[in-house]
Amino acid sequence: MTAPERERAAVSGGISPLRLLAVLGLALAAAAAALIFCVLFGPTSVDIQRVLTFDPTTPDYQKVFHHRLPRALAAMLVGGSLAVAGTGFQALIRNPLASPYILGVSAGGSLGAVLALAAGASLVTAPAFAGALLAVLTVYAVARTGGRVPSTTLLLAGVVVNAFFTAGIMLVNLMAAPDDQVRIVRWLVGGLRDDYRMSALLPAAGLALAVPLALFLLSRELNLISLGDVAAERAGVNVKRTRTWIFLLSSLATAVAVSIAGPIGFVGLIVPHVLRLLVGPDHRLLLPATLLGGGAFLAVIDSVGQSAFDQPLPAGVVTAFLGGPLFLVLLKRRDQARAGLHG
Amino acid sequence: MAEGIRARNVHHAYAGGRTALAGIDLDLSEDSFAAIIGPNGSGKSTLLRVLAGLLQPDEGSVEAAGLDLRRVRHKERARRIAWLPQSENEEIPFTALELVLMGRFPYQGFLPFDRERDLEVARRCLREMEAEALAGRRLAEMSGGERQRVHLARALAQEPRLLLLDEPAAALDLHFQVEVYRLLRRLNREQGRMVVMVSHDLNLPAAHADTVVLLDRGRVAALGAPDEVLRKEILEPVYRTRLIEARIPGTGRRFILPES
Numbered sequence: 001m002t003a004p005e006r007e008r009a010a011v012s013g014g015i016s017p018l019r020l021l022a023v024l025g026l027a028l029a030a031a032a033a034a035l036i037f038c039v040l041f042g043p044t045s046v047d048i049q050r051v052l053t054f055d056p057t058t059p060d061y062q063k064v065f066h067h068r069l070p071r072a073l074a075a076m077l078v079g080g081s082l083a084v085a086g087t088g089f090q091a092l093i094r095n096p097l098a099s100p101y102i103l104g105v106s107a108g109g110s111l112g113a114v115l116a117l118a119a120g121a122s123l124v125t126a127p128a129f130a131g132a133l134l135a136v137l138t139v140y141a142v143a144r145t146g147g148r149v150p151s152t153t154l155l156l157a158g159v160v161v162n163a164f165f166t167a168g169i170m171l172v173n174l175m176a177a178p179d180d181q182v183r184i185v186r187w188l189v190g191g192l193r194d195d196y197r198m199s200a201l202l203p204a205a206g207l208a209l210a211v212p213l214a215l216f217l218l219s220r221e222l223n224l225i226s227l228g229d230v231a232a233e234r235a236g237v238n239v240k241r242t243r244t245w246i247f248l249l250s251s252l253a254t255a256v257a258v259s260i261a262g263p264i265g266f267v268g269l270i271v272p273h274v275l276r277l278l279v280g281p282d283h284r285l286l287l288p289a290t291l292l293g294g295g296a297f298l299a300v301i302d303s304v305g306q307s308a309f310d311q312p313l314p315a316g317v318v319t320a321f322l323g324g325p326l327f328l329v330l331l332k333r334r335d336q337a338r339a340g341l342h343g
Numbered sequence: 344m345a346e347g348i349r350a351r352n353v354h355h356a357y358a359g360g361r362t363a364l365a366g367i368d369l370d371l372s373e374d375s376f377a378a379i380i381g382p383n384g385s386g387k388s389t390l391l392r393v394l395a396g397l398l399q400p401d402e403g404s405v406e407a408a409g410l411d412l413r414r415v416r417h418k419e420r421a422r423r424i425a426w427l428p429q430s431e432n433e434e435i436p437f438t439a440l441e442l443v444l445m446g447r448f449p450y451q452g453f454l455p456f457d458r459e460r461d462l463e464v465a466r467r468c469l470r471e472m473e474a475e476a477l478a479g480r481r482l483a484e485m486s487g488g489e490r491q492r493v494h495l496a497r498a499l500a501q502e503p504r505l506l507l508l509d510e511p512a513a514a515l516d517l518h519f520q521v522e523v524y525r526l527l528r529r530l531n532r533e534q535g536r537m538v539v540m541v542s543h544d545l546n547l548p549a550a551h552a553d554t555v556v557l558l559d560r561g562r563v564a565a566l567g568a569p570d571e572v573l574r575k576e577i578l579e580p581v582y583r584t585r586l587i588e589a590r591i592p593g594t595g596r597r598f599i600l601p602e603s
Contacts (some may be wrong), residue, residue, distance in 0.1 A: 014444055014457030014465075220448055220455045226433050227445075233397055235501070236421025236449035281436040284455050 009271045022107055024097045027292035036298035038072035038303040039064050065082030066270050073262055075302045077208040079267050083259040083294020084212045086268030087286055089248030091226040092243060093151045099256040100268035107165035108135020109258035110188060113288045114169050117184050118176040125259045132255030135161055147240050148334040176197030190264035191314025192302050212291045217281035218242060264316045266323025268299055273330050345406040347373035347537060353403035355389060363389035365561035376531040377539045378548030381558030382582050385392040387541040388509055395426035395507050408505040414578030418522060420570040421449035425503035429510050431494055435482035439493040442482060443468055468496040471526060524551045546598045549573050557581060573599055
């Protein structure tokens, strides 16, 4: 939406179910387009006609339905969860630099995964999730003072927990066997795999949808809290309770993402920023948009990383290369806009 | 339960030990238009936050707008009491209408949508503040005065019985200062809303309020009609400044000026 359009929409007023449906429809279309792109384009080509015969014995069918589709769906779960978590943390901490990883959740998840890998395990989703939850609860226990989770304390607790778990990761990595070390480093870069089974993704998918839905029901509170705790309190928000919920839900979304694909950076930082420019700052529209937009973004990034270069690149590398500069551009634009306003 | 304000023995000290309120007793009727005055550090803003239910005092009890502020649900409180602070967050990314609609939060249900009635109220409140033209503009792009009018509209959108305002006219030019006070008076007289404002200015309350509360070091030093409280002999020891009392020709209204 352009600025005048946004202005007109604002004057006509408010967020109605219809307006939400319009945004949701657009975002769903974008996500569907991304999914089709990911399934059709890969390192090797597929014959669409042969896929559409739905004959499970053809290599094209297997490529699409056993590898690319689960991988794309996993990418969507991860990207959507990270973007939603970023949106939640940015409102909670009221800092556009807040990412889902700022509070140590990814370090906790990584330690869980790395421990499992060093022990020779091949499936790391469950230990990663457990590690992430452990980090969340530690941060929460440390930051909670008088029933509140103030932003500064939360950030400080996050930094400390992050450092602690990172040290643990280093230690385990140093002590691991050389073969395991390679797998550990690969996991720490963050990326998707080819061997996700649809049934194994179901619990993650459930969480990846339940968390945004719960946050969506708190979206007016998120709007108010993004303006300040006092602004929210005076409007009738139970700030203590709501902040705790936002923290726990955003952390849970992060834990889901990290346990599936490792710590993929920048998605949770960039996607909310870009979508805020498109749909505005109201979380009632922003949350559905980030869920689907973040999912579409990571799926496409992963697909491009797989096929566009001589060697497949993990999504974590691509997002870091793309996200870093993009973030600087956004930051610069914001500062210029501010300077223009106040200068 | 007091429909107006009843405060008993309210004490509050900030972390670090600075005493802000040192035993406030205050009764104001539900139809009051009151101004709280007093020198810096006398506890005006703290008292206002306590009356708003946003700050729990260390000691004492407060009833306001028919609620016991020690135990009240958040939304219930916000439906009866609206509070406007001295300064607001300046970097609000929302438009005026979006922000005013947020004032409807305490009336909204489980699903996060704005209903027709919310929109009607929000638009009416913007209109009352002569801020209709600002509806689609973002607050971050407004002047201080425009922002203040939008924030007032947001407070009105809560449809409160009690409006608590901390220096409501501080950022406004003369035209809007007069307009804001006129509007507040109308809300008070015609809609029966109780208004309590903190004011640095001594003469504005005289012109508009029907009750003046003078605070001194966290206590109520005087309370009464403007003519009773705004007197040289009462104000001089509190403000520790020599004052001149004069009367406006024609209306005969009293006003106060520092001697030098």
